[in-house]
Amino acid sequence: MYFGQGVSNDDAYGKLVADVLPAQLTGFFAAVMVGAILSSFNAALNSTSALFSLGLYKHVINPAASDEKTVKTAKLFVTVIAIAAMFGAPLLSKTSSIFSYLQTMNGIYAIPIFAVVVMGMLNKRVPSAAAFYSMVIGLVVMIGLLIAYPALNGGANTTELTGISNFHTMGIVFGSLMLIMFIGAKVAPRENPWEITTNTPIDMTPWKGTKVASIILVIAVVAIYAAFSK
Template sequence: MIAYYYFEGGLASSDLAYPELVRAVLPKTLVGFFAAVLFGAILSSFNSVLNSSVTLFGIDIYKQHINKEASEATVVKYGKIFGICLALAAMFIAPLIANAGSLFNYLQEINGIYSIPIFTIIVVGYLTKRVPAIAAKIGIFLGSALYIISQFIMKPHFIGNALEEAKNAGITDAGQLTLVEADAYPHYLHVMAILFVMNCIIMLVIGKFYPRKEAFELRYTEQVDISPYKYVKQGGIAVVLIVVAIYVYFAK
């Protein structure tokens, strides 16, 4: 927001906001130092994600489903191999998204592959007690598959046809073509909302015909004190009101 007002909305892309703002306000003598700090932060974030992925693969996939009798050394070995493959895949994929427009929007669209199915499972899990585990497994795989089909198969097809028809109709202006592209297929947030509802319905239908034998009950182990903060409701309401106020203020 600072960059938008500083440059009066004149940036070609929202991805340029941070680097252009740094170039405009930071003394030139500190640019090199800042680049080193930024590079270190990027490596730190990449390492944390890579280590988390390797741990999840080693413990939750390899140890649980591939080799249940594997020793710790074996799990670490195949975890390292997975980490190397993941890092190489990231390096090869990175140039492909260089011209993806807004990097933030692109990442949010990609995150929908797993975020919506997981969110669906959380919501259904909180609100129901007899939906079985198989419904969650079907929901996460089906939700991811439908989203991939929608965004990477159907969307390019519809947009390509719409742009071709527009060009055949004599439309060559870049702005008008952008509008045609935007109207050719629903926004990925709308697709997420549709798939969220579909996944919920699918999981509830499975729970209706193949319910758990016993209703799930969350058991309190008393290992930690979970007494709620006495002002939790007032604090929650205050946070919600602040967020709504910020949204209303900046939406004007």
């Protein structure tokens, strides 16, 4: 709608709202947006606090810490993270597209984690070492391609290095990590297949239509990708 009118990608949505909604509803819509943003921000802070306090501080930094000490440390940590996020947010205005930038940054950790999860679902004999090294390699490669290379080359896009878009680069890294874990499973497989253990009264019997629904979803995603890739 605004192509060729000098409207940036990140201003298009706000302009669309201003042009389409009646003036009486713009304030209401702004309140809705602020509420959505704050809820997402709070959710991210809560997750960050839990990961640091329970996953790192309690188990690695200070295992003997009391619950009260752990909670205080978590509050301090999340306060620092919130302040850093507030100061860092304006820097996003320098990116050509905030959406693409955030998706790229999410890919740094999401691709290695996703690769490990998928391989864990497909092969129960993958050794834990293969998953661990795949995570490390994936993080190093993604940071090198998406952060280090642009920083060392004046913000150049990795397309200039790889010849393909960042999103296709993520796909190649994903496939490579899957291959590493597959080779690990062939070279040094687990003695016993891994089985998930749950401590819950909830019935964990898989839904009988899981496989059919999964195949349909995969076909739909591939079809959508093929349609829009042109």
